[in-house]
Amino acid sequence: MGRTLALLTLAIGLILMAVGLMTVAPVGETAGPVISNPKIPFAAGIWVLGMMTSLLTPVAYVMGREK
């Protein structure tokens, strides 16, 4: 139970991190980022949320009930 919950938490966290990273503002023609133009709103926030969720993996593991 604990292991399943932990793996699920880690997977959600990593997916959120990947989504955040892929949707932040792209680099423009002048090689600088177009910072005010992320592909989805709050992409950087999604990256941070993903990092926090991933780090909750050990909590999910210890909170999961033993068989």
Added chain:
Amino acid sequence: MSKEELGVYLKPFNRTGGKFLALIAVLLGAMALGGYALYIQFTEGHYVSGMRDVGAGGAAWGIYIGMLVYFIGISYAGISVSAAVRLLNLEKYKPVARMGELLTIIALLLGSLFILFDLGQPIRGVINMFQFGRPMSPLFFTFSVIATGYLWSTLIFMYISGRRDASIMKANGLGIKPLYTVLSGGYVDSHKAREKHNKVLKALAVAILPLLVMAHSFLGFVFGLQVGRPGWYTAIQAPAFVTLAAASGIGALIIISLVIRRTYGLQQILTQDIFRGLGNFMGAATGVYIYMIISEMYVMKYAGPSGEVLIADSMLSGQLAPYFWAEILSFIAAFLIIFAMFARKSYSLLGITTSAVLVNIGALLARNMIIIPSQTLGMQLPYALGSYFPSWIEISVVVGLFALGVFLYSIFTKIFPIIEFPEEVRGER
């Protein structure tokens, strides 16, 4: 374990006298002063601070950023000691592990507040960062690694390592029961549960140690990657940030542990042997940092471009010389004290404490000497040179935030065991 032996660990809960209350009153007064200064800063604008635009006679990053870097550096100690205790089974240092974790959390909290107070519109700043930030940027990456990765993982680390202690407190009917019920929720003390928690903490320590190096390095890169700013643009910034963080952080941990040892009479648990080990580590890190400063100053002065030479001259013999030499002498004195004790194989707590205080004075000066001269003197464009000195508003905010840190630390020692209970003590079963 007998009740008497357990009682030693509970000493902080028993001793709440007039002195403690007086300390809390003083801290609240200092926090009120800081709050008032902040109110003025937010209502009248940053003009009330000593900060001015770079190129218009001042520095845009002043003492707030200096203190941010100092506190992020302080945060190094706690979690690194705690992670090393779990990872390398350094049982000897276990009594200072939680003190270290708490130091890390409070230092990171204070560091984050310093960034917010450096902004004219803190809320807008935070929202914009989440909305428009790019993890590839050193500034945003530093924020996401420090504020979320580092702070968050330390909170998780402390929570997991504290579950058994919360369960013990609850089982023995001590302290604030609802708090311990929440913290120990679902924890049943057994050999299997302890093993499981230790295994998780080891895994988390493996994840935290690289995060720690990344956090401190990227904070160095925030400065070290700025090509147009003489004094900042150097490859030594990241390793120097990590090294000074190690020295000042361990120094702060030594000071705090000694204060707790003396205040609560914990000589039995916080033995001199612990401080000897921490002191040696701090001394070694200080020695390496002195070497780095000498190397950097030598390169700047010998063949550096005009901006670097101007900053080096100001530090060595100009307007900034008193601060620079005070910093260097503090580090050298701290190193020599530890080295003398090491050579004589005879350590004293007074010597270790003096050295730790000197390292932290040096670190406070060093952090500000990294931030400010490169803005007031280090310009590639033909602007007039500037100067910076913090206003009373900034000094009050710094005092207020220091007081907040001490306040939070003091209160924590009264509501949760500051030293982890030994293995023999049993929790709820």
